[in-house]
Amino acid sequence: MNTSVAIAANRRPRRLPAWVALLAGLVLGGVLMLMGLAKAGRLAAPPPPEILVSLAQTLDVEHQRVDLLVDQGKFDEAIAALENLRGLDWPTRAQAGDAGVSLRHDIYGRLMRLRLDHPKVDTQTPDQLLTIADEGLGSDFQEIATNAFTARLVAIRGEVHELRRDDDAALTAYEQALEMNRNLLQQALADIQEAP
Amino acid sequence: MNRHFYALFIGLCGTCIFSACAAKSEKPSAPDATLNAMSFEELEAQLRQGEATMLAVGIETAPALAMAGPTGSVNRKDHAGAGGSPGRDFADEADSMDGEVAPDPQSEPAPEMDAPASSPAEAEVAEEGADQDVRTPNRRAQRRQCENVCDIAKTMCGLQDRICDLASQHPDKPRYGQVCNQAQGDCDNAREACDGCQ
Numbered sequence: 441m442n443t444s445v446a447i448a449a450n451r452r453p454r455r456l457p458a459w460v461a462l463l464a465g466l467v468l469g470g471v472l473m474l475m476g477l478a479k480a481g482r483l484a485a486p487p488p489p490e491i492l493v494s495l496a497q498t499l500d501v502e503h504q505r506v507d508l509l510v511d512q513g514k515f516d517e518a519i520a521a522l523e524n525l526r527g528l529d530w531p532t533r534a535q536a537g538d539a540g541v542s543l544r545h546d547i548y549g550r551l552m553r554l555r556l557d558h559p560k561v562d563t564q565t566p567d568q569l570l571t572i573a574d575e576g577l578g579s580d581f582q583e584i585a586t587n588a589f590t591a592r593l594v595a596i597r598g599e600v601h602e603l604r605r606d607d608d609a610a611l612t613a614y615e616q617a618l619e620m621n622r623n624l625l626q627q628a629l630a631d632i633q634e635a636p
Numbered sequence: 637m638n639r640h641f642y643a644l645f646i647g648l649c650g651t652c653i654f655s656a657c658a659a660k661s662e663k664p665s666a667p668d669a670t671l672n673a674m675s676f677e678e679l680e681a682q683l684r685q686g687e688a689t690m691l692a693v694g695i696e697t698a699p700a701l702a703m704a705g706p707t708g709s710v711n712r713k714d715h716a717g718a719g720g721s722p723g724r725d726f727a728d729e730a731d732s733m734d735g736e737v738a739p740d741p742q743s744e745p746a747p748e749m750d751a752p753a754s755s756p757a758e759a760e761v762a763e764e765g766a767d768q769d770v771r772t773p774n775r776r777a778q779r780r781q782c783e784n785v786c787d788i789a790k791t792m793c794g795l796q797d798r799i800c801d802l803a804s805q806h807p808d809k810p811r812y813g814q815v816c817n818q819a820q821g822d823c824d825n826a827r828e829a830c831d832g833c834q
Binding site: 458464465466468471472540554588591592595598599602607610611614615617618621622624625628629632 | 782788791792799812815818820825826
């Protein structure tokens, strides 16, 4: 009887030393950190600057052209120019980073603004307008860093929802745009405070 | 059991603190000289191409203007509305990316350093002038930042108008009223920030 008690006592599970738990904590923390960084896109290699610079320059020239056309009142040509850009083989977020995506949002935002302000030019139905807005925003617009172009396109999408008489969706879009602008304002104010 | 829990907790905290410090001390890495040289050459070629295109459509460009991003300092007339006018300058991003600062086409020429002042009074005036030259880019940057704040304020107030318009059409839905109140608060805050900035 005494022998069996002694054996049972010997079979009690050995307690792990504290350093093992500490190590497990460090490993777990490290894995969580890596997962967080990967989710935030901080682990991805930065996109080659050439793609972004050449895209920005191309779009800059086109923007200047559209400015000129708008000044001359040639809204149909301005819309056509922006529609041409819509057909570009836009680089993905992996290729051009968040800035590349926001450049796309800029172009689509401008196209949508012109279309909404000049509905008689190359008329599109509200559903078609929503398709353009969704195409421009893409599926990952909420994952990229907050920027004014995305905020504007999201707000414009709200206007399209209003045209479609889907006020709930419009309110959601306006709310999203408002939140983005709130973040932008905080960033802008922080920049001013940090300035020498 | 408690000991293990504490050790695990300390380990997690340690990793979090380490990653927070690493994130805070992160600085832009030194630009790669080869990459910079390459991209600069390409940049110049594209710049010339862009200028040629713009000249073809009748726009004369300052050489550095093409460096400014799609918003640049261009006032686009079709950018009004709830969407607002994005005020961010992509030139800043291009600068930080290449590690070089694009020359400002509107900046005044640098004062001639080798022309000495002939009298103490003139020297004082010249010193003040030099001081102003140093401060001018800062002031310009500050003005641009304030314009940015005011652009955002304008956008937020535009959104408030639209949201509250919707709220007035749906008095039976409390969510609309809540978002409208929030938007009014945001608009007021942003407007205050704009007024305080100018």
